[in-house]
Amino acid sequence: MNVLAVLNGELLKLRKRPAVYVCIGILLLLLLAFGYLLSWVVFTYTKQTTGPSGVPPGATYAELKKALYPLRFIQNTLSGGTTLGGVLALIIGVLSQGSEFGWGTIKTAFTQRPRRLEWLAGKLISVALTMLVMSVVLLAVAALTSFILATIDGADRTWPDAVTILKGLLAAWLIYCFWAFFGLTLATLFRQSAMAIGLGLAYALVIEALIFGLLGQFVGDPVRKVQQWFPLANANYLVQSFGQATRFGGDGAAARPYADATHAVTMLLVYCAAFVIVSAIFLQRRDVTS
Amino acid sequence: MVETRGLTKRYGGSILAVDQLNLNVFKGEVYGFLGPNGAGKTTTLRMLLGLIRPTAGAATVAGHAPGEPSGLARIGAIVETPAFYPYLSGWDNLKVIADYCRVPDGRLADALELVELTPRARHKFSTYSMGMKQRLGVAAALIKQPDLLILDEPTNGLDPQGMIDMRKLIVDLGKGERTVLVSSHLLGEVEQMCTRIGVIQKGRLVAEGTIDELRGAMTLTIRAAPAPQAQEILARLLGADAVSLRDGLFALKADPARSAEINRALVTGGVEVSELQAGQRSLEDVFIELTGSEGGL
Secondary structure, three states: OHHHHHHHHHHHHHHOOHHHHHHHHHHHHHHHHHHHHHHHHHHHHOOOOEOOOOEOOOOOHHHHHHHHOHHHHHHHHHHHHHHHHHHHHHHHHHHHHHHHHHOOHHHHHHOOOOOHHHHHHHHHHHHHHHHHHHHHHHHHHHHHHHHHHHHHHOOOOOOOOHHHHHHHHHHHHHHHHHHHHHHHHHHHHHOOOHHHHHHHHHHHHHHHHHHHHHHHHHHOHHHHHHHOOOHHHHHHHHHHOOOOOOOOOOOOHHHOOOOOHHHHHHHHHHHHHHHHHHHHHHHHHOOOOO | OEEEEEEEEEEOOOEEEEEEEOOEEOOOOEEEEEOOOOOOHHHHHHHHOOOOOOOEEEEEEOOEOOOOHHHHOOEEEEOOOOOOOOOOEHHHHHHHHHHHHOOOOHHHHHHHHHOOOHHHOOOEHHHOOHHHHHHHHHHHHHOOOOOEEEEEOOOOOOOHHHHHHHHHHHHHHOOOOOEEEEEEOOHHHHHHHOOEEEEEEOOEEEEEEEHHHHHOOOEEEEEEEOHHHHHHHHHHHHOHHHEEEEOOEEEEOOOHHHHHHHHHHHHHOOOEEEEEEEEOOOHHHHHHHHHOOOOOO
16 A cells, blocks of 8 residues: 555656656657658658668668658667667656655655655656656657658558557567666665766666677677677667568578567566665665765 | 664764663653754654664654654654755645655645645745745644654754744644654754753763753852852852852852851851842753753854
């Protein structure tokens, strides 16, 4: 019962927090701009070129444009929206917890009725629900945009089957939950937002990609065996399991993910569980002195 | 209502914030927890609320161990400055707390009315003045209709009128069955609000009792010259321990009923007595004597 009571309060806080809307707004804006509109303008109004600065050999603008239509909106959204969306989900996760330390509201929360772990459970559920809303909004906007563009072009407006849409939604939700819980855990560890966002972004944009990118150049396949246990790689495997948004030149080995969706989902769930446990231990054991 | 036994908090190996504290706060009283800055007041209150775990000792607060949900349900608290969400209105901040505590929303309006914040209830907390923030803190502490209020330096940062209003509010809140534990480093404030006082110094409780008990017995104050001759006569009459000289005045631990006898002895001994007054030690004298500090007064 206390968890539900906390959940009500946490949802009110998230619902009324401008930063949440700013993050989701930025994500939608970038998805629309770079995932759809910019590509559509280029494919519609510019002359096709090939080579290093143009489209890959064998592909045409007409073929590439199909990624912008309803049938492939899941693939297009996931491939474009997970990294950027992940970063914004991380920021929401950090802010939801880090601000409690910054504003000292954690002492207000801990002197009410719920136990610390009940409070954490309520907060985690509220963050997870926010990520679900973010995933739904993202996919809905992408679907609507793809429908409008297909209508303008007079192209095929067939939707993917319901199972694919549902799987796409769950995949986006899982990836965003991973990032949000990662951010929340960092904020719990450092008891502040700034350090947590800095380290989270460093990991998301630099650390994993840099380490495995560099090592991969020298060591090759053994690196990918190690990489399959890391979160960013698994988020990518999951996205790739939906296939490429654009298909040309056949499904080559390079396009195939190193591990399958089951592996990716399992690993991301393990990471989420680990974050919950770490946050719980630190929140339960530490004194509140802020 | 609050009882601690050997409550101790040590940070690392060297910092002893609270040392073997034995505190007793009884039901229905307004208890002043008095001490200079850094004496260990806030650390103690945090331990009573379960925010900090003691290194040793135990406490019972509202019949439960600190931090127990059933105990917290009966406690309203402000620790240091009231902490709320700046982007939420006063009303929404209280709503979050009401949700946490599972109390009906109907109490929010009453609590806001009590602290005279109704007109600003829908404004963002970040736009509130310090006094309004403190009052919202009190409103938040009251929505549980608590049996015990724990208020840590509630007048900190308030202007003079705000301080007067807050003290009056605390006195009103302490009427009836409710217990109020209020910490402060301001003697006058504690004297005005509290029925009983505990004095903490360097983490140890150095005195506990009613204000009259702490002030001790009535005393006599005498201005007499020449002082050395007067001191000799008074010491012979009352004992050396009962006589102290400060700022040209003799403070005597003596029953005022002996005034005439003391006056006669001095005059007979050739000492001129220009002033003789019955009175009590001030709380400030007691505080300085107990803590050896005038800081924060």
